[in-house]
Amino acid sequence: MSIPPPPPVDLPRTLGELRASGHQQRSVKAELRENLLACLRAGTPRFEGIVGFDDTVLPELERALLAGHDLVLLGERGQGKTRLMRGLVALLDEWTPVIEGSEINEHPYEPLTAASRRCADELGADLPVGWLHRSVRYGEKLATPDTSVGDLIGDVDPIRVAQGRTLGDHETIHFGLVPRSNRGIFAVNELPDLAERIQVALLNVLEERDIQVRGYQLRLPLDVFLVASANPEDYTNRGRIITPLKDRFGAEIRTHYPLDLDVELDLVRQEAQLCAAVPRHVLEVVARFTRAVRESPAVDARSGVSARFAVAAAETIAASALRRAALLGEPEAVARVGDSESVVATLRGKVEFESGHEGRETEVLAHLLRVCVAETFRAHLAGLDLSAFVQLADDGGTVETGEVVGADEILRQVGTVSGLAKVLDRLGMGDAPTAGEAAAAVELVLEGLHLTRRLSKDSTDDGRTVYGG
Numbered sequence: 001m002s003i004p005p006p007p008p009v010d011l012p013r014t015l016g017e018l019r020a021s022g023h024q025q026r027s028v029k030a031e032l033r034e035n036l037l038a039c040l041r042a043g044t045p046r047f048e049g050i051v052g053f054d055d056t057v058l059p060e061l062e063r064a065l066l067a068g069h070d071l072v073l074l075g076e077r078g079q080g081k082t083r084l085m086r087g088l089v090a091l092l093d094e095w096t097p098v099i100e101g102s103e104i105n106e107h108p109y110e111p112l113t114a115a116s117r118r119c120a121d122e123l124g125a126d127l128p129v130g131w132l133h134r135s136v137r138y139g140e141k142l143a144t145p146d147t148s149v150g151d152l153i154g155d156v157d158p159i160r161v162a163q164g165r166t167l168g169d170h171e172t173i174h175f176g177l178v179p180r181s182n183r184g185i186f187a188v189n190e191l192p193d194l195a196e197r198i199q200v201a202l203l204n205v206l207e208e209r210d211i212q213v214r215g216y217q218l219r220l221p222l223d224v225f226l227v228a229s230a231n232p233e234d235y236t237n238r239g240r241i242i243t244p245l246k247d248r249f250g251a252e253i254r255t256h257y258p259l260d261l262d263v264e265l266d267l268v269r270q271e272a273q274l275c276a277a278v279p280r281h282v283l284e285v286v287a288r289f290t291r292a293v294r295e296s297p298a299v300d301a302r303s304g305v306s307a308r309f310a311v312a313a314a315e316t317i318a319a320s321a322l323r324r325a326a327l328l329g330e331p332e333a334v335a336r337v338g339d340s341e342s343v344v345a346t347l348r349g350k351v352e353f354e355s356g357h358e359g360r361e362t363e364v365l366a367h368l369l370r371v372c373v374a375e376t377f378r379a380h381l382a383g384l385d386l387s388a389f390v391q392l393a394d395d396g397g398t399v400e401t402g403e404v405v406g407a408d409e410i411l412r413q414v415g416t417v418s419g420l421a422k423v424l425d426r427l428g429m430g431d432a433p434t435a436g437e438a439a440a441a442v443e444l445v446l447e448g449l450h451l452t453r454r455l456s457k458d459s460t461d462d463g464r465t466v467y468g469g
Contacts, residue, residue, distance in 0.1 A: 004133035007095055015108045016125030018097055025109045027066040028092070028183055028225045036065050037093045040087045047087045050080060051270060052263035053255070057084075060253045065091070069250025070206055070226040072191065072241070078306020079255040081229040086185040087141070088227065092134035096183065100128035103175055104182040104220070105137070112220050115171055137184030139177050143194035149201045152176045153211050156440050178205055183223045191228040192239040199242050202226070206248035232302065257294060257307065261287055267307055272314040273397075275322040276333035279440050281376055285340055286313045288372035293351060296366045302353040312350065320403065328406040334436025336443040337373055338401055340466060344369060368450060377448025380426050388418035389445050390454050393468045399446060402465040407439035414442055 010020040026034070038454060039046045040062070047058060061084065064071045073081040099106045099116050108129050111117045120127050140153065147153070154176040178186055188194065190200075204210050209222050228249070230241060246252075258264040264287040265280075290310040293299055317339045325333035344365045353361055392414065399413045414420070420438070423445055424430070429437045446467045449455040458466045 004135050007131035007133070011095065011131050012097070013129055014125060015120070015123075015127035015129060018108055018129050019125070023097065025107055027223050028185070029065075031093055031096075032065050032088070032091045032225060033068065035093070035450065036062060039091070046091070047084065049083060049270065050087065051267045052258045053080070053084075056259075057253060057255055060251070063255065064251035067250060070248070071145060071228075071251040071253055072249050073227070073229045073253050073255055074232060075255030076231060076257070076302075076304025076306075078304065078308045080255060080307070081255055082187075082189060084255070085185075085189075085227050085229065086138065088185055088225075089134050089138045092184070093135055094134055095131045096134070096137065097129050098132050098183070100130040102130075102178045105184065107183065113171070132183075137181070138187070139181035139184065140187040140189060141177055142189045143191055145193070145195065147194055147198055149198055150174075150176060152198065153205075154179060164181050166318075178202075178224060179211060179220065179222060181224055182220075185225045185227065188226075188228040191230045192241055194239070194446050196239070196242050199245050203244055203248065206245070215279065218231075220461050257304070259289075261291065264291060264310065268310050268314050271307070271311045272318075274315060274318040276318040276325070276335055277423075277436065278314060278318050278321070278335040279427065279429070279437060281380055281444055282317060282335045282337055282340065282440065283314060284367075284379075285337055285372050286310055286317065288375055289313065289340070289343070289369050292368045292372055296364065296368060296462040298353055298357040298360070300352040300354055305351060309347060309350050312347055313340075316346055317341050324403050324406075327404070330406050330408075330436070332407075332434060332436045334403070334407065334434065334440050336440040337376075337447050338403070338443055340369060340373070341366075373447055374451040375442075377444060379453065381423060381445065381448060384422055384426065385419055386423075386445060386449060386454075389414070389449060392417065393455055398466050398468040399442075400464050400466050401439075401443050401446065402432075402459075402462040402463050405465075407435040410442055411435060 012023070014099045034045065046062070047053075050058065057360070063069070073084060075081055097202065098110055099108050099111060099119070102113070102116055104112065106112050106116050108127060111120045131448065140148065142423050154173045156172055159172040191199070204223060205224065209224075210219055258267055260291060261284070265283060268283055275401075287310060291307060294305040299305065317335045318333075319333040320339035320342045322333040324330070344362055348361045348365055351361070351365070353364070357364060370460060399410070401410055420442070423441050424433050424438065427441050427444070429441060433441070446455060447457075450457040450467060455467050457469070460466065
């Protein structure tokens with residue numbers, strides 16, 4: 001977790017100063033509602049880094065926030081559920097006052113624990129006030145089988161009991177994550193994985209807003225906005241959200257994968273950490289490939305194909321280009337469509353196949369990749385006269401590419417072939433492309449002509465791909 005910035009020096013430091021400043025206490029849900037309304041009226045972004053949800057998920061999420069509903073985000077893996085939950089923090093006030101030293105972030109106007117009430121009675125207007133940055137007002141727990149009620153709610157601390165405190169005393173309790181997220185947002189990732197007996201512990205938090213520990217009911221009116229994520233139950237089969245808990249959530253919001261190719265491309269560009277230049281048409285192959293795998297009948301549709309698949313594919317292709325540049329001593333590393341072949345072997349483990357296709361995973365992915373390269377070729381270069389590239393082979397020549405062939409060597413083989421300038425223009429590479437970009441364009445043409453049965457293709461043992469007539 002990042003270290004929050006220090007609070008401004010001009011903020012009130014005692015209860016008396018806080019009252020004199022005119023500060024008004026608000027619940028977390030009221031805070032979220034009012035700050036969201038301010039963003040809506042000003043037309044400012046509400047959820048940074050969220051792509052493809054503007055017309056579908058975000059309106060539902062905003063309605064739930066305005067209604068003050070605790071909510072569940074339901075969707076397959078890699079659909080941005082966790083990022084959405086963490087993005088809610090941006091709608092909180094930047095700074096909020098707490099009783100200095102409070103374990104559960106009590107508001108100075110409303111002390112909850114016995115210790116805080118004693119301090120408030122003794123110090124009055126001199127009660128010290130601290131300030132929490134919104135970045136630390138978010139708590140998150142990944143639901144795992146070993147999660148206990150003590151982790152979430154709290155448990156009796158035997159050392160404090162041995163010191164003479166009674167079991168009904170708040171000071172006997174070691175508070176869990178939920179009360180420590182008081183006056184903030186608490187998120188449970190993969191809620192169905194939480195054991196049903198543990199889910200029961202959240203019932204009071206959602207409805208009565210209090211907690212129970214070891215049979216002692218502590219009337220601590222928690223102010224928590226609870227949000228959870230879950231995969232569809234018909235896929236996970238690992239657990240379910242118990243009915244009483246599901247009933248207490250005010251909203252269930254379905255997430256989804258990118259609905260169109262441009263959004264998929266935007267997502268890859270935003271998330272991928274590329275170590276080499278990857279031309280747009282190569283990224284488009286990645287985006288088309290991800291969507292094709294996701295829609296393939298050979299792939300288990302219930303498991304989904306995460307957006308992380310596309311991101312990892314783009315990063316793998318960039319790494320392949322960087323490796324080639326290092327081996328050949330090239331000054332720049334630019335990815336080509338041939339680099340996408342490395343994705344099939346390295347990422348097949350990220351895809352779950354239907355039982356009837358076991359053992360054919362590599363074959364299925366390789367076929368889908370070829371289809372997507374052909375679609376990208378047609379999308380950008382359909383209608384262009386590429387006969388000059390075919391003529392290279394018809395005259396008895398060949399063009400070699402591959403992971404051991406540099407950009408300069410590819411360009412030397414094709415020479416001043418007619419139509420290359422138009423290809424570069426169609427691919428958006430401008431009037432002065434680098435050697436790496438021009439070689440990437442040539443390789444797309446050669447692979448596209450092969451896939452449309454106008455050129456033959458052979459692979460050698462030393463990592464060369466030979467295109468001929």
